[in-house]
Amino acid sequence: MSSHEPSTRAVNGCEILAFPTIGIVLLGGVSDSIKRYPLHNSAGIAYTSERHDIFTRTRIYYSKEQSVIVNGSKVDVNDSRNPFHLLSRYAGDRSTDKGKLSVFSENKGIISGSSDAGAAALAKGAEELFAVTDKNRLENDFRSISESIGRSLLGGLTVTELTDGIPVTTRLLAPEDFSNIVIVAFKFSTMRNPSDTIHTNIVRSQKYKDRIQSAAAKCSKLRDLSVRKDIKGIFELAMNDTDEYHSLLESVGVRVINQEMRMLINELNKRREEFWRSYIVTGGTNVFVATERQNAPRLEKLASNLHISTERLVVAGAARVYAYF
Secondary structure (H helix, E strand, O other): OOOOOOOOOOOEEEEEEEEEEEEOOOOOOOOOOOOOOOOEEEEEEEEEEOOOEEEEEEEEEEEEOOOOOOOOOEOOOOOOOOHHHHHHHHHHHHHHOEEEEEEEEEEEEEOOHHHHHHHHHHHHHHHHHHOOHHHHHHHHHOOOOOOOHHHHHHOOEEEEEEEOEEEEEEEEEEHHHOOOEEEEEEEEEOOOHHHHHHHHHHHOOOOOHHHHHHHHHHHHHHHHHHHHOOHHHHHHHHHHHHHHHHHHHHHOOOOOOOHHHHHHHHHHOOOOOOOEEEEOOOOOOEEEEEEHHHHHHHHHHHHHHOEEEEEEEEOOOOOOEEEEO
């Protein structure tokens, strides 16, 4: 059975699509290795390719033997990010008459941000299978798998803000608000820093308290830009945040932007007057460059001249159930 609505008969499982994300106001620093609550406000967008073939597909279902398989590999039941303890909490006694909960998940073409999509797919599946109504609790429970899950869960442009230390994610703009924008991902082959390397080191900076205040101010400004649908302003804010964030990281000995990436950024800055573009570098080995759709070929030509591979991206929507069975 394939449908966007559950059948009237008992549902044995569901399949979910969720999309990876890119930071707009970048996150650095989490509460601990279990809850993974962010220590400051942040923002991001969900993305996919123009062909809509970049995503995480996750199946949550009941079977005779419990298993979790992610990208073809079996996950150790003792792994701290194994979703069983979360899914079981929501399932309660429902598994006793159907079998044991299992998960099969695979990433398709993801450049960066796969953990956000994976966590969002699991949370959306739990919401549907177990009729969860407290969506903020759901997001924060599954935050233990990915600290920025809300970006992928809600899709579009989102902001995650702390209220009395509790993160709440709100969607500010939908994918269609970015219809004239293409993000060209310049992909580099060097090894990326694990996210925990960033989170544990950035908080050592003497300027981290300033970063908390700066991130809050930027998220507030992002809300204003979103009301006005100032899309260029949003990406220019993101570029400013990239520069601030990586300066802070480098001050504590964590370097994400390598020499090749820096050369590309310098080249982009030289072309500032030629056409509008704005770059973002998160924690991985990619430079994401937003531009108006008609200018994407100019970026791709630059990439070709520099022998850098690229992928065209667009803003994607929320995690959603694709099928019930």
